[in-house]
Amino acid sequence: MTLPSTRDWIFSIKTFVAAMLALYIALASELPRPYWAMATVYIVSNPFVGATTSKALYRALGTLLGAAVSVLLVPPLVEMPFVLSLASALWIGVMLYLAMTDRTARSYVFLLAGYSLALIALPTVNAPEGIFDVAITRSEEIILGITCGAVVNSIVFPSKLAPVLGERTAAWFRDAAVYARETLAGRTAEKASTDSRQRMATMINSLEFLLSQLSYDGTRPDIVLQARELRARMSLLLPIISALSDPLRSLLAEPTREAATMRDVVERLSVWIEDTRRKPGSHADSTVRLVARELREEIASLEPPRETLEHWHAALLSTVLWRLKFMVDIWEDCVTLQHAISVDETRSWAPQFRHWRIGVVKPYFDYGMMLFSTLSTVLAVLVGSVLWIETGWVDGAGGVSLGAVACCFFAALDDPAPQVFRFFIASSISIVVAGVYLFVVLPNIHTFEMVVVAFAVPFICIGTLIPNPKFSQTAGVVAFSTATFISLQSAYEANFETFLNGNLSAEVGLLFAYLWVRVTRPFGAELSARRLTRSSWNDLVLAASPHALATQREMAARMLDRLLQLLPRLASTDAPDRLHPQVETFRDMRVGLNVLDLQVEREIADPRLHAAIDDVLVGVRAHFERCVEHNTRQIPPHSLLEAIDAALDRSIEPAARGEPAKVMHTLISLRLATFPDTPPPTSLRVAASPA
Structure with missing residues (x-):
């Protein structure tokens, strides 16, 4: 285990100072639950100013929205507890669903608006006349904690997000260089290649x-724009490298002069990529652009x-060179963008890689799984509420509230049960720590200064673990829960029975949430991967159908986003190259992008090619319709190969006359992606490569 860094200690001390400031102001203001202000600081605090500020703003908005709905629901429904439970569960479900449809920090508004209702409304059903006061004071306490956390984090040794962006993109460059090297060497299914692909996708997400x-974070708008341009090109690099693998492997498999020459070019490209990735941003733009221009x-x-071009080797060589230029262009863009963001923010940037797919963001959502996750959470809240009402457990509302929080927090995960169980363990640790403080330490303390001293060591030590991704969730829950369970107020009022009963309710609620998600969501990532794969087949059917260019751009962006979601879910296997899950997934992606390119190129191609291209599109559509119908990958029919070869044969003549060869390149790429181990077309097969 790596010891906390200086930055971790500074963050923890700042957070503790903010928590104590919030607690002091809450006590001085005589707020009924001052410990909520302290606990909120540990919820919103982040090592970086931008993350803390955005989280603080969205948490405040979500809390106010949840409090307002609590005031609207409790008074008219308090005499109908089952109806109130149903209304609360439905509200939580709607907000959770909206949160899952937003993959930015803004989703926190909906998430908080959902489970804040459970935290505010349910515990007040026994005293509904006080719901307005509870909503107001809870909002005040939380906003006080939010404000203290954001102000202290912004003023005292503020830490910016921009350097973190540089660190993460540097890690991505390392994996991208490995993936490029392995692909250029023809090792697309080796462990190094699959692992690097997964890490690249995870980083981009x-x-x-x-x-x-x-x-x-105070970052200039043009830098934010360039950062988005960088992420867009990082996403595109995956399929671009992958698209090079098929034609390059076919070209290098033959002992020809072109193959020998190509090995030299590939080696030089690999050296350039490795050289620029070692310290991305350290190379001057002029040097990067010079080498790229030479390549x-x-x-x-x-x-x-x-x-x-009527010879197969020449047509294949032309396709490889076309793909290599794409790779050089987009790698140059990635390196120079990283330099503009991290090293020289005053430098203007101009793109080298230009394509009709660039500039469109279209996230893919598995609405079916999102709805299922939402319904699971709604039923968990509803069943928990019914059990609480039927048993007559006065403190049971706390269990329902915390169970709702746990279900909402991890609803977007493929397998939320392990995380909910960690939440349960962390909460159990917090109860023990809170009990020691409440019944052993605090009875001997009579001033706020002594409270600060007593809290300093454990809270500062726990806070150093929050910046560590491996421990951040557990450490954050322990800090937040400990502050909540101690329930520190202006006067010492500790009752062991009340403490045990209230906290036992919380643990029962979390245990119920764990058992619930274990029973209702036992599928894990495998089901999500199958659904994503089937969805990609559906999109391939649509891609081979006539569409406007704008629709095709959105479809390509959605395919790419789905690929980035699918890759981390595909475990490495020992399957042969052709059957490796990631290889098959990339083949589907290459087929889809080539089909979309073919749709675009058809509009500007020689009209005599239209019928042949249409036959290819019909064949692709029919093939993937069969995949969807049988819900399993099918072997492409020979009729599709014949259609591709016929279209390829017709595309050679205009390319040989000097017209753009994009149709020929796309058809060759589509052929190799769909039929990777098939001999060259008979009409283009030659005994030797051209001189």
Whole structure:
């Protein structure tokens, strides 16, 4: 275990100071539950100013919304506890669903608005006349904690998010270089390649949330825009490298002069990528652009004469060179963007990689799974409420509230049970710590200064673990729960029976939440992966159907976003290259993007090619319709291969005349993605490569 860094200690001390400030103001203001102000500081605090500020703002809005709905629901429904429970559960479900449809920091508004209702409304059913006062004071206490946490974090040694963005992109560059090297070497299913792909996808996904907080960090708007451009190109690099694997492997498999030359180019490209990834941003833009320009010139010099494209090797070489240029362009963009963000923020940036798919963001949501997760949470709250009402347990509301919080927190996970159980364990630890303080330490303390001294060591030590991703969740729950369970007020009022009964309710609620998600959501990532794969087949059917360009751009963005969600869910296996889950997933992605490219190119291609291209699209559509119908991957039919070869044969002539060869390149890429181990087309097969 790595010991906490200096930055971790500074963060923990700042958070403790903010918590004690919030507690002091709450006590001085005679708020009924001052401990909520202290606990809130540990909920909203983050090592970085932008994250703390955004979380504080959204938590305040969510709390106020939840409090307002509590005031509206409790008085008219208090005499109908089952109806109140149903209304509360439905509200929590609607807010949870909205939170899951927003992958930015803004989702916190909906999440808080949901479970704040459970925290405010349910414990007041025995005294509904005080709901307005409870809602007001709870909002005041929470907003006080939010304000103290945000102000102290912004003033005392503020830590910006921009350096973290640099660190995370540097880690991504390392994995991207490994993935590029392994792909260029033809090792697409080796462990190093699959692991790097998974880490790249996970990193890109995490950057989406981080970028939503960047504007709260005082970062200039143009830097935020460049950061989004960087993430967009980081996302596209995965399929671009993958698209190069098939034609490059086919070209290098033959002992030809082109293959030998290509190995030299690939080696030089690998060296450039490795060199720029070691310290991304440390290379001057001029150096990066110079080497990139030299690589592009070398790639252009290897382009075979147009009249030789009727030969398979020449057509394949041209396709590889086309894909290599894409790779050089987008890697140059990634490196220079990282430099503009992390090293020289005054430098203007101009893109090198330009494509019709760039600039569109279309997230993919599995609405079916989101609805199922929401309904599971709604039923958990409803069943918990019924058990509480039927048993007549006065303090049972606390258990329902905390169970609702746990279910909401982890509803978006494929398998929430382990995280809910950690929540339960952390809460149990908090009860023990709170009991020691409440019945052993605090009876001997009579001033606020002594309270600060007594709290300092444990809370500061726990706070150092919050910045560590491995322990942040558990440490945060322990800090928040301990502050809550101690229930510190202006006068010492400790009753062991009340303490035990109230906290036992919380533990029962968390245990119920754990058992509930274990029973209702036992599927794990495997089900999500299958649903994502089936959804990708449905989109491939749509991709092969006529659509407007704007729709095609959105479809491509949705395919890419789904791929980034699917990759971390696919475990590495020992399956052969063709059957490896990640390889098959990337093949689907390549087929989809090539089909969309073919749709775009059809509009500007020679009209004599339209019928042949349409036959290919019909074949692709029919193939994936069968995959969807049988709910399993099908072997592509030979008729599709014949349609691709016929279209490829017709695309050679205009390419040989000097017209754009994009249709030919796309058809070759589509053929290799769909039929990776199939011999070249008979019409293009040659005994030797052209001179």
